[in-house]
Amino acid sequence: MALLEAREAGLYCTLGDFHIDPALPVERALITHAHSDHARPGSRAYLTAGPGEALLRTRIGDDAAIQSEPYGKPLRIREVSVSFHPAGHILGSSQIRIEHGGEIWVVSGDYKLAPDPTCVPFEPVRCHTFVTESTFGLPIFRWSDAAQTMAEIHQWWGANRQAGRASVLFAYPVGKAQRILSALDAAAGPLVFHEPVERVNAIYRAQGIPLPLPTAQTNAPGGNADFSEALILAAPAAQGSRWLRRFGDASTAFASGWMRIRGPRRRRSLDRGFVLSDHADWPALLQAIDHSGAETVWVTHGYIAPLVRWLRERGKQAVPVEVVLPADSEAPGPLEPEARPE
Ligand SMILES: [Zn+2]
Structure with a gap:
Protein backbone atom coordinates (compact mmCIF):
# COMPACT_ATOMS: atom_id res chain seq x y z
CA MET A 1 0.00 0.00 0.00
CA ALA A 2 1.41 3.38 -1.02
CA LEU A 3 1.70 5.74 1.95
CA LEU A 4 3.21 8.53 -0.17
CA GLU A 5 2.77 9.95 -3.63
CA ALA A 6 4.84 12.48 -5.57
CA ARG A 7 2.82 15.66 -6.09
CA GLU A 8 3.70 19.05 -7.52
CA ALA A 9 4.61 20.41 -4.09
CA GLY A 10 6.59 17.26 -3.20
CA LEU A 11 5.96 14.02 -1.32
CA TYR A 12 2.39 13.81 -0.02
CA CYS A 13 0.76 11.39 2.43
CA THR A 14 -2.94 11.02 1.57
CA LEU A 15 -3.92 9.15 4.74
CA GLY A 16 -2.27 11.78 6.93
CA ASP A 17 -3.00 14.76 4.66
CA PHE A 18 0.50 16.26 4.91
CA HIS A 19 3.52 16.98 2.72
CA ILE A 20 7.15 16.26 3.55
CA ASP A 21 9.65 19.08 2.79
CA PRO A 22 7.24 20.72 0.31
CA ALA A 23 8.67 23.00 -2.37
CA LEU A 24 5.47 25.07 -2.36
CA PRO A 25 3.28 26.39 0.48
CA VAL A 26 0.85 23.71 1.79
CA GLU A 27 -1.56 23.23 4.69
CA ARG A 28 0.68 20.97 6.77
CA ALA A 29 4.42 20.47 6.22
CA LEU A 30 6.59 17.88 7.95
CA ILE A 31 10.22 19.03 7.74
CA THR A 32 13.25 16.72 7.79
CA HIS A 33 15.75 19.54 8.42
CA ALA A 34 16.30 23.29 8.13
CA HIS A 35 18.35 23.48 4.90
CA SER A 36 16.78 25.86 2.38
CA ASP A 37 15.99 23.18 -0.19
CA HIS A 38 13.95 21.23 2.38
CA ALA A 39 12.44 23.96 4.59
CA ARG A 40 10.54 26.71 2.82
CA PRO A 41 8.36 29.49 4.24
CA GLY A 42 4.66 29.97 3.52
CA SER A 43 3.00 26.78 4.75
CA ARG A 44 0.16 27.03 7.28
CA ALA A 45 1.60 24.57 9.84
CA TYR A 46 4.97 22.87 10.37
CA LEU A 47 6.05 19.81 12.30
CA THR A 48 9.70 18.93 12.88
CA ALA A 49 12.01 17.20 15.37
CA GLY A 50 12.62 19.05 18.65
CA PRO A 51 16.37 19.70 18.21
CA GLY A 52 15.70 21.26 14.78
CA GLU A 53 12.99 23.71 15.83
CA ALA A 54 15.21 26.75 16.51
CA LEU A 55 17.07 26.36 13.21
CA LEU A 56 13.79 25.94 11.33
CA ARG A 57 12.46 29.12 12.91
CA THR A 58 15.42 31.16 11.60
CA ARG A 59 14.75 29.71 8.14
CA ILE A 60 11.00 30.27 7.85
CA GLY A 61 10.33 33.15 10.23
CA ASP A 62 9.27 33.90 13.80
CA ASP A 63 5.57 33.98 12.97
CA ALA A 64 5.42 30.47 11.51
CA ALA A 65 3.30 27.85 13.31
CA ILE A 66 5.91 25.26 14.25
CA GLN A 67 5.23 22.20 16.40
CA SER A 68 8.05 19.87 17.34
CA GLU A 69 8.28 16.33 18.67
CA PRO A 70 11.19 14.52 20.35
CA TYR A 71 13.02 11.86 18.36
CA GLY A 72 11.28 8.48 18.40
CA LYS A 73 7.94 9.62 19.85
CA PRO A 74 5.00 8.44 17.70
CA LEU A 75 2.34 10.99 16.85
CA ARG A 76 -1.05 10.22 15.34
CA ILE A 77 -1.88 12.33 12.28
CA ARG A 78 -5.31 11.34 10.94
CA GLU A 79 -4.93 7.69 9.88
CA VAL A 80 -1.15 7.31 10.21
CA SER A 81 1.43 7.19 12.98
CA VAL A 82 4.43 9.47 12.41
CA SER A 83 7.78 9.66 14.20
CA PHE A 84 11.09 11.47 13.67
CA HIS A 85 14.41 9.58 13.82
CA PRO A 86 17.95 11.01 13.72
CA ALA A 87 19.49 11.37 10.25
CA GLY A 88 22.99 12.47 11.34
CA HIS A 89 23.05 15.24 8.71
CA ILE A 90 22.89 18.49 10.76
CA LEU A 91 21.47 19.54 14.13
CA GLY A 92 17.86 18.32 14.38
CA SER A 93 17.89 16.48 11.03
CA SER A 94 15.43 13.60 10.80
CA GLN A 95 14.19 10.67 8.88
CA ILE A 96 10.41 10.59 8.97
CA ARG A 97 8.74 7.23 9.67
CA ILE A 98 5.11 6.73 8.62
CA GLU A 99 3.08 3.69 9.64
CA HIS A 100 -0.40 2.53 8.72
CA GLY A 101 -1.82 -0.94 9.42
CA GLY A 102 1.63 -2.53 9.70
CA GLU A 103 2.94 -0.88 6.51
CA ILE A 104 6.03 1.28 7.21
CA TRP A 105 7.64 3.93 5.01
CA VAL A 106 10.69 6.00 5.91
CA VAL A 107 11.71 9.28 4.24
CA SER A 108 15.42 9.78 4.86
CA GLY A 109 15.72 13.49 4.12
CA ASP A 110 19.46 14.18 3.83
CA TYR A 111 21.64 11.88 5.93
CA LYS A 112 25.12 10.61 6.66
CA LEU A 113 26.43 7.65 8.62
CA ALA A 114 29.83 9.19 9.50
CA PRO A 115 30.25 10.50 13.06
CA ASP A 116 29.52 14.19 13.66
CA PRO A 117 29.85 15.67 17.19
CA THR A 118 27.28 18.38 16.37
CA CYS A 119 24.26 16.09 15.90
CA VAL A 120 22.67 12.80 16.96
CA PRO A 121 23.95 9.83 14.87
CA PHE A 122 21.88 8.30 12.05
CA GLU A 123 19.49 5.63 13.32
CA PRO A 124 18.69 2.72 10.97
CA VAL A 125 14.90 2.28 10.84
CA ARG A 126 13.37 -0.89 9.37
CA CYS A 127 10.69 -0.28 6.77
CA HIS A 128 8.97 -1.63 3.66
CA THR A 129 9.72 1.41 1.50
CA PHE A 130 12.78 3.62 2.03
CA VAL A 131 12.86 7.03 0.34
CA THR A 132 16.55 7.87 0.02
CA GLU A 133 18.40 10.95 -1.15
CA SER A 134 21.17 10.45 -3.73
CA THR A 135 23.10 13.76 -3.66
CA PHE A 136 26.37 11.84 -3.99
CA GLY A 137 24.91 8.71 -5.59
CA LEU A 138 27.84 7.79 -7.82
CA PRO A 139 30.60 5.27 -7.06
CA ILE A 140 33.26 8.01 -7.39
CA PHE A 141 32.00 9.64 -4.19
CA ARG A 142 33.83 8.05 -1.26
CA TRP A 143 34.80 10.13 1.74
CA SER A 144 37.91 9.63 3.80
CA ASP A 145 37.81 10.05 7.56
CA VAL A 275 36.53 17.03 0.84
CA LEU A 276 34.06 17.12 3.70
CA SER A 277 30.41 16.25 3.25
CA ASP A 278 27.37 15.99 5.49
CA HIS A 279 25.81 13.55 3.03
CA ALA A 280 26.25 9.81 2.73
CA ASP A 281 28.88 8.77 0.18
CA TRP A 282 28.20 5.91 -2.25
CA PRO A 283 29.06 3.04 0.14
CA ALA A 284 27.05 4.69 2.95
CA LEU A 285 23.99 5.12 0.71
CA LEU A 286 24.09 1.41 -0.10
CA GLN A 287 24.62 0.52 3.56
CA ALA A 288 21.67 2.65 4.73
CA ILE A 289 19.42 1.11 2.05
CA ASP A 290 20.54 -2.35 3.08
CA HIS A 291 19.99 -1.74 6.81
CA SER A 292 16.49 -0.38 6.22
CA GLY A 293 15.49 -3.86 5.04
CA ALA A 294 13.21 -2.18 2.49
CA GLU A 295 11.92 -4.14 -0.52
CA THR A 296 11.21 -0.92 -2.36
CA VAL A 297 13.48 2.12 -2.60
CA TRP A 298 12.38 5.53 -3.84
CA VAL A 299 15.35 7.59 -5.00
CA THR A 300 15.23 11.38 -4.92
CA HIS A 301 17.49 14.50 -4.68
CA GLY A 302 20.63 13.94 -6.75
CA TYR A 303 22.05 11.23 -8.99
CA ILE A 304 18.71 9.45 -9.21
CA ALA A 305 19.17 7.42 -12.40
CA PRO A 306 22.55 5.80 -11.59
CA LEU A 307 21.41 4.69 -8.13
CA VAL A 308 18.07 3.38 -9.45
CA ARG A 309 19.92 1.40 -12.14
CA TRP A 310 22.40 -0.04 -9.64
CA LEU A 311 19.60 -1.17 -7.30
CA ARG A 312 17.49 -2.68 -10.10
CA GLU A 313 20.48 -4.67 -11.37
CA ARG A 314 20.62 -6.22 -7.92
CA GLY A 315 16.94 -7.17 -7.86
CA LYS A 316 15.59 -4.29 -5.75
CA GLN A 317 12.42 -2.44 -6.64
CA ALA A 318 13.76 1.06 -7.26
CA VAL A 319 11.61 4.03 -8.23
CA PRO A 320 12.97 7.38 -9.46
CA VAL A 321 11.21 10.32 -7.80
CA GLU A 322 11.87 13.74 -9.28
CA VAL A 323 11.17 16.53 -6.84
CA VAL A 324 11.33 19.88 -8.61
CA LEU A 325 13.43 22.36 -6.66
CA PRO A 326 12.40 25.96 -7.30
CA ALA A 327 15.25 28.45 -7.53
CA ASP A 328 16.76 29.20 -4.16
CA SER A 329 17.21 32.73 -2.87
CA GLU A 330 20.65 31.78 -1.56
CA ALA A 331 21.76 30.35 -4.88
CA PRO A 332 21.12 32.92 -7.59
CA GLY A 333 21.15 31.77 -11.18
CA PRO A 334 20.86 28.17 -12.30
CA LEU A 335 21.01 25.76 -9.41
CA GLU A 336 24.44 24.19 -9.86
CA PRO A 337 24.96 21.10 -7.75
CA GLU A 338 27.59 22.77 -5.60
CA ALA A 339 25.26 25.69 -4.93
CA ARG A 340 22.88 23.37 -3.11
CA PRO A 341 23.18 23.35 0.66
CA GLU A 342 25.04 20.37 1.98
ZN1 LIG B 1 20.53 19.13 3.86
Whole structure:
Protein backbone atom coordinates (compact mmCIF):
# COMPACT_ATOMS: atom_id res chain seq x y z
CA MET A 1 0.00 0.00 0.00
CA ALA A 2 1.41 3.38 -1.02
CA LEU A 3 1.70 5.74 1.95
CA LEU A 4 3.21 8.53 -0.17
CA GLU A 5 2.77 9.95 -3.63
CA ALA A 6 4.84 12.48 -5.57
CA ARG A 7 2.82 15.66 -6.09
CA GLU A 8 3.70 19.05 -7.52
CA ALA A 9 4.61 20.41 -4.09
CA GLY A 10 6.59 17.26 -3.20
CA LEU A 11 5.96 14.02 -1.32
CA TYR A 12 2.39 13.81 -0.02
CA CYS A 13 0.76 11.39 2.43
CA THR A 14 -2.94 11.02 1.57
CA LEU A 15 -3.92 9.15 4.74
CA GLY A 16 -2.27 11.78 6.93
CA ASP A 17 -3.00 14.76 4.66
CA PHE A 18 0.50 16.26 4.91
CA HIS A 19 3.52 16.98 2.72
CA ILE A 20 7.15 16.26 3.55
CA ASP A 21 9.65 19.08 2.79
CA PRO A 22 7.24 20.72 0.31
CA ALA A 23 8.67 23.00 -2.37
CA LEU A 24 5.47 25.07 -2.36
CA PRO A 25 3.28 26.39 0.48
CA VAL A 26 0.85 23.71 1.79
CA GLU A 27 -1.56 23.23 4.69
CA ARG A 28 0.68 20.97 6.77
CA ALA A 29 4.42 20.47 6.22
CA LEU A 30 6.59 17.88 7.95
CA ILE A 31 10.22 19.03 7.74
CA THR A 32 13.25 16.72 7.79
CA HIS A 33 15.75 19.54 8.42
CA ALA A 34 16.30 23.29 8.13
CA HIS A 35 18.35 23.48 4.90
CA SER A 36 16.78 25.86 2.38
CA ASP A 37 15.99 23.18 -0.19
CA HIS A 38 13.95 21.23 2.38
CA ALA A 39 12.44 23.96 4.59
CA ARG A 40 10.54 26.71 2.82
CA PRO A 41 8.36 29.49 4.24
CA GLY A 42 4.66 29.97 3.52
CA SER A 43 3.00 26.78 4.75
CA ARG A 44 0.16 27.03 7.28
CA ALA A 45 1.60 24.57 9.84
CA TYR A 46 4.97 22.87 10.37
CA LEU A 47 6.05 19.81 12.30
CA THR A 48 9.70 18.93 12.88
CA ALA A 49 12.01 17.20 15.37
CA GLY A 50 12.62 19.05 18.65
CA PRO A 51 16.37 19.70 18.21
CA GLY A 52 15.70 21.26 14.78
CA GLU A 53 12.99 23.71 15.83
CA ALA A 54 15.21 26.75 16.51
CA LEU A 55 17.07 26.36 13.21
CA LEU A 56 13.79 25.94 11.33
CA ARG A 57 12.46 29.12 12.91
CA THR A 58 15.42 31.16 11.60
CA ARG A 59 14.75 29.71 8.14
CA ILE A 60 11.00 30.27 7.85
CA GLY A 61 10.33 33.15 10.23
CA ASP A 62 9.27 33.90 13.80
CA ASP A 63 5.57 33.98 12.97
CA ALA A 64 5.42 30.47 11.51
CA ALA A 65 3.30 27.85 13.31
CA ILE A 66 5.91 25.26 14.25
CA GLN A 67 5.23 22.20 16.40
CA SER A 68 8.05 19.87 17.34
CA GLU A 69 8.28 16.33 18.67
CA PRO A 70 11.19 14.52 20.35
CA TYR A 71 13.02 11.86 18.36
CA GLY A 72 11.28 8.48 18.40
CA LYS A 73 7.94 9.62 19.85
CA PRO A 74 5.00 8.44 17.70
CA LEU A 75 2.34 10.99 16.85
CA ARG A 76 -1.05 10.22 15.34
CA ILE A 77 -1.88 12.33 12.28
CA ARG A 78 -5.31 11.34 10.94
CA GLU A 79 -4.93 7.69 9.88
CA VAL A 80 -1.15 7.31 10.21
CA SER A 81 1.43 7.19 12.98
CA VAL A 82 4.43 9.47 12.41
CA SER A 83 7.78 9.66 14.20
CA PHE A 84 11.09 11.47 13.67
CA HIS A 85 14.41 9.58 13.82
CA PRO A 86 17.95 11.01 13.72
CA ALA A 87 19.49 11.37 10.25
CA GLY A 88 22.99 12.47 11.34
CA HIS A 89 23.05 15.24 8.71
CA ILE A 90 22.89 18.49 10.76
CA LEU A 91 21.47 19.54 14.13
CA GLY A 92 17.86 18.32 14.38
CA SER A 93 17.89 16.48 11.03
CA SER A 94 15.43 13.60 10.80
CA GLN A 95 14.19 10.67 8.88
CA ILE A 96 10.41 10.59 8.97
CA ARG A 97 8.74 7.23 9.67
CA ILE A 98 5.11 6.73 8.62
CA GLU A 99 3.08 3.69 9.64
CA HIS A 100 -0.40 2.53 8.72
CA GLY A 101 -1.82 -0.94 9.42
CA GLY A 102 1.63 -2.53 9.70
CA GLU A 103 2.94 -0.88 6.51
CA ILE A 104 6.03 1.28 7.21
CA TRP A 105 7.64 3.93 5.01
CA VAL A 106 10.69 6.00 5.91
CA VAL A 107 11.71 9.28 4.24
CA SER A 108 15.42 9.78 4.86
CA GLY A 109 15.72 13.49 4.12
CA ASP A 110 19.46 14.18 3.83
CA TYR A 111 21.64 11.88 5.93
CA LYS A 112 25.12 10.61 6.66
CA LEU A 113 26.43 7.65 8.62
CA ALA A 114 29.83 9.19 9.50
CA PRO A 115 30.25 10.50 13.06
CA ASP A 116 29.52 14.19 13.66
CA PRO A 117 29.85 15.67 17.19
CA THR A 118 27.28 18.38 16.37
CA CYS A 119 24.26 16.09 15.90
CA VAL A 120 22.67 12.80 16.96
CA PRO A 121 23.95 9.83 14.87
CA PHE A 122 21.88 8.30 12.05
CA GLU A 123 19.49 5.63 13.32
CA PRO A 124 18.69 2.72 10.97
CA VAL A 125 14.90 2.28 10.84
CA ARG A 126 13.37 -0.89 9.37
CA CYS A 127 10.69 -0.28 6.77
CA HIS A 128 8.97 -1.63 3.66
CA THR A 129 9.72 1.41 1.50
CA PHE A 130 12.78 3.62 2.03
CA VAL A 131 12.86 7.03 0.34
CA THR A 132 16.55 7.87 0.02
CA GLU A 133 18.40 10.95 -1.15
CA SER A 134 21.17 10.45 -3.73
CA THR A 135 23.10 13.76 -3.66
CA PHE A 136 26.37 11.84 -3.99
CA GLY A 137 24.91 8.71 -5.59
CA LEU A 138 27.84 7.79 -7.82
CA PRO A 139 30.60 5.27 -7.06
CA ILE A 140 33.26 8.01 -7.39
CA PHE A 141 32.00 9.64 -4.19
CA ARG A 142 33.83 8.05 -1.26
CA TRP A 143 34.80 10.13 1.74
CA SER A 144 37.91 9.63 3.80
CA ASP A 145 37.81 10.05 7.56
CA ALA A 146 36.74 13.55 8.67
CA ALA A 147 39.72 13.55 11.08
CA GLN A 148 42.06 13.29 8.09
CA THR A 149 40.33 16.21 6.36
CA MET A 150 40.60 18.26 9.56
CA ALA A 151 44.32 17.45 9.72
CA GLU A 152 44.69 18.78 6.15
CA ILE A 153 42.81 21.96 7.12
CA HIS A 154 45.10 22.48 10.14
CA GLN A 155 48.17 21.90 7.98
CA TRP A 156 46.99 24.46 5.39
CA TRP A 157 46.21 27.01 8.14
CA GLY A 158 49.66 26.41 9.70
CA ALA A 159 51.46 26.94 6.40
CA ASN A 160 49.54 30.19 5.84
CA ARG A 161 50.45 31.45 9.33
CA GLN A 162 54.10 30.76 8.53
CA ALA A 163 53.75 32.68 5.28
CA GLY A 164 51.99 35.54 7.12
CA ARG A 165 48.71 35.43 5.25
CA ALA A 166 45.12 34.90 6.35
CA SER A 167 43.27 31.63 5.74
CA VAL A 168 39.75 32.02 4.36
CA LEU A 169 37.73 28.82 4.53
CA PHE A 170 34.35 28.74 2.81
CA ALA A 171 31.77 26.29 4.14
CA TYR A 172 28.00 26.05 4.06
CA PRO A 173 26.89 28.08 7.12
CA VAL A 174 24.24 25.64 8.40
CA GLY A 175 25.81 22.41 9.62
CA LYS A 176 29.10 22.21 7.76
CA ALA A 177 30.65 25.27 9.40
CA GLN A 178 29.71 23.99 12.86
CA ARG A 179 31.06 20.51 12.16
CA ILE A 180 34.41 22.07 11.20
CA LEU A 181 34.41 24.36 14.24
CA SER A 182 33.69 21.49 16.61
CA ALA A 183 36.92 19.81 15.47
CA LEU A 184 39.07 22.92 15.11
CA ASP A 185 42.13 23.67 17.25
CA ALA A 186 40.88 27.07 18.43
CA ALA A 187 44.22 27.80 20.17
CA ALA A 188 46.16 27.73 16.89
CA GLY A 189 45.29 31.32 15.95
CA PRO A 190 42.61 34.01 15.88
CA LEU A 191 39.16 33.00 14.62
CA VAL A 192 36.88 35.22 12.55
CA PHE A 193 33.35 34.18 11.65
CA HIS A 194 31.23 35.60 8.86
CA GLU A 195 27.94 36.84 10.32
CA PRO A 196 25.70 34.11 8.78
CA VAL A 197 28.04 31.47 10.25
CA GLU A 198 28.11 33.00 13.74
CA ARG A 199 24.30 33.38 13.75
CA VAL A 200 23.94 29.60 13.34
CA ASN A 201 26.81 28.93 15.77
CA ALA A 202 24.79 30.72 18.46
CA ILE A 203 21.81 28.40 17.89
CA TYR A 204 24.07 25.35 18.21
CA ARG A 205 25.67 26.70 21.42
CA ALA A 206 22.21 27.40 22.87
CA GLN A 207 21.40 23.70 22.38
CA GLY A 208 24.49 22.65 24.32
CA ILE A 209 26.87 21.96 21.44
CA PRO A 210 30.25 23.44 22.39
CA LEU A 211 31.75 25.59 19.63
CA PRO A 212 34.66 28.03 19.91
CA LEU A 213 33.84 31.73 20.09
CA PRO A 214 35.23 34.26 17.64
CA THR A 215 38.39 36.06 18.79
CA ALA A 216 37.08 39.37 20.13
CA GLN A 217 39.59 41.88 18.75
CA THR A 218 39.58 40.43 15.23
CA ASN A 219 35.78 40.38 14.89
CA ALA A 220 35.39 44.00 15.96
CA PRO A 221 34.51 46.40 13.17
CA GLY A 222 37.16 48.91 12.10
CA GLY A 223 40.52 48.97 13.87
CA ASN A 224 43.83 47.70 12.61
CA ALA A 225 43.49 44.03 13.41
CA ASP A 226 46.19 41.75 12.10
CA PHE A 227 44.65 38.83 10.22
CA SER A 228 47.89 37.21 9.07
CA GLU A 229 47.45 34.29 11.49
CA ALA A 230 43.67 34.14 11.44
CA LEU A 231 41.28 31.51 10.18
CA ILE A 232 38.23 33.17 8.63
CA LEU A 233 35.21 30.89 8.34
CA ALA A 234 32.77 32.27 5.78
CA ALA A 235 29.64 31.29 3.88
CA PRO A 236 30.23 30.60 0.15
CA ALA A 237 28.16 33.72 -0.62
CA ALA A 238 30.98 35.88 0.85
CA GLN A 239 33.22 35.05 -2.10
CA GLY A 240 34.22 38.23 -3.90
CA SER A 241 32.49 40.42 -1.28
CA ARG A 242 33.73 43.69 0.18
CA TRP A 243 33.76 42.08 3.63
CA LEU A 244 36.48 39.68 2.50
CA ARG A 245 38.82 42.39 1.25
CA ARG A 246 39.76 43.48 4.76
CA PHE A 247 41.73 40.25 5.21
CA GLY A 248 44.23 41.25 2.54
CA ASP A 249 46.21 38.68 0.59
CA ALA A 250 44.53 35.52 1.86
CA SER A 251 44.67 31.88 0.89
CA THR A 252 41.19 30.60 0.02
CA ALA A 253 39.73 27.12 0.42
CA PHE A 254 36.36 25.42 0.28
CA ALA A 255 35.16 22.48 2.38
CA SER A 256 32.52 20.43 0.56
CA GLY A 257 31.79 17.00 -0.82
CA TRP A 258 31.87 18.62 -4.26
CA MET A 259 35.62 19.16 -3.83
CA ARG A 260 35.93 15.45 -4.63
CA ILE A 261 35.55 16.45 -8.29
CA ARG A 262 37.83 19.11 -9.74
CA GLY A 263 35.38 21.24 -11.73
CA PRO A 264 33.77 23.19 -8.89
CA ARG A 265 37.15 24.11 -7.40
CA ARG A 266 38.46 25.44 -10.72
CA ARG A 267 35.32 27.47 -11.37
CA ARG A 268 35.54 29.09 -7.97
CA SER A 269 39.28 29.81 -8.40
CA LEU A 270 40.23 28.54 -4.97
CA ASP A 271 43.69 27.70 -3.66
CA ARG A 272 42.52 24.52 -1.93
CA GLY A 273 39.55 22.16 -1.77
CA PHE A 274 38.86 19.99 1.29
CA VAL A 275 36.53 17.03 0.84
CA LEU A 276 34.06 17.12 3.70
CA SER A 277 30.41 16.25 3.25
CA ASP A 278 27.37 15.99 5.49
CA HIS A 279 25.81 13.55 3.03
CA ALA A 280 26.25 9.81 2.73
CA ASP A 281 28.88 8.77 0.18
CA TRP A 282 28.20 5.91 -2.25
CA PRO A 283 29.06 3.04 0.14
CA ALA A 284 27.05 4.69 2.95
CA LEU A 285 23.99 5.12 0.71
CA LEU A 286 24.09 1.41 -0.10
CA GLN A 287 24.62 0.52 3.56
CA ALA A 288 21.67 2.65 4.73
CA ILE A 289 19.42 1.11 2.05
CA ASP A 290 20.54 -2.35 3.08
CA HIS A 291 19.99 -1.74 6.81
CA SER A 292 16.49 -0.38 6.22
CA GLY A 293 15.49 -3.86 5.04
CA ALA A 294 13.21 -2.18 2.49
CA GLU A 295 11.92 -4.14 -0.52
CA THR A 296 11.21 -0.92 -2.36
CA VAL A 297 13.48 2.12 -2.60
CA TRP A 298 12.38 5.53 -3.84
CA VAL A 299 15.35 7.59 -5.00
CA THR A 300 15.23 11.38 -4.92
CA HIS A 301 17.49 14.50 -4.68
CA GLY A 302 20.63 13.94 -6.75
CA TYR A 303 22.05 11.23 -8.99
CA ILE A 304 18.71 9.45 -9.21
CA ALA A 305 19.17 7.42 -12.40
CA PRO A 306 22.55 5.80 -11.59
CA LEU A 307 21.41 4.69 -8.13
CA VAL A 308 18.07 3.38 -9.45
CA ARG A 309 19.92 1.40 -12.14
CA TRP A 310 22.40 -0.04 -9.64
CA LEU A 311 19.60 -1.17 -7.30
CA ARG A 312 17.49 -2.68 -10.10
CA GLU A 313 20.48 -4.67 -11.37
CA ARG A 314 20.62 -6.22 -7.92
CA GLY A 315 16.94 -7.17 -7.86
CA LYS A 316 15.59 -4.29 -5.75
CA GLN A 317 12.42 -2.44 -6.64
CA ALA A 318 13.76 1.06 -7.26
CA VAL A 319 11.61 4.03 -8.23
CA PRO A 320 12.97 7.38 -9.46
CA VAL A 321 11.21 10.32 -7.80
CA GLU A 322 11.87 13.74 -9.28
CA VAL A 323 11.17 16.53 -6.84
CA VAL A 324 11.33 19.88 -8.61
CA LEU A 325 13.43 22.36 -6.66
CA PRO A 326 12.40 25.96 -7.30
CA ALA A 327 15.25 28.45 -7.53
CA ASP A 328 16.76 29.20 -4.16
CA SER A 329 17.21 32.73 -2.87
CA GLU A 330 20.65 31.78 -1.56
CA ALA A 331 21.76 30.35 -4.88
CA PRO A 332 21.12 32.92 -7.59
CA GLY A 333 21.15 31.77 -11.18
CA PRO A 334 20.86 28.17 -12.30
CA LEU A 335 21.01 25.76 -9.41
CA GLU A 336 24.44 24.19 -9.86
CA PRO A 337 24.96 21.10 -7.75
CA GLU A 338 27.59 22.77 -5.60
CA ALA A 339 25.26 25.69 -4.93
CA ARG A 340 22.88 23.37 -3.11
CA PRO A 341 23.18 23.35 0.66
CA GLU A 342 25.04 20.37 1.98
ZN1 LIG B 1 20.53 19.13 3.86
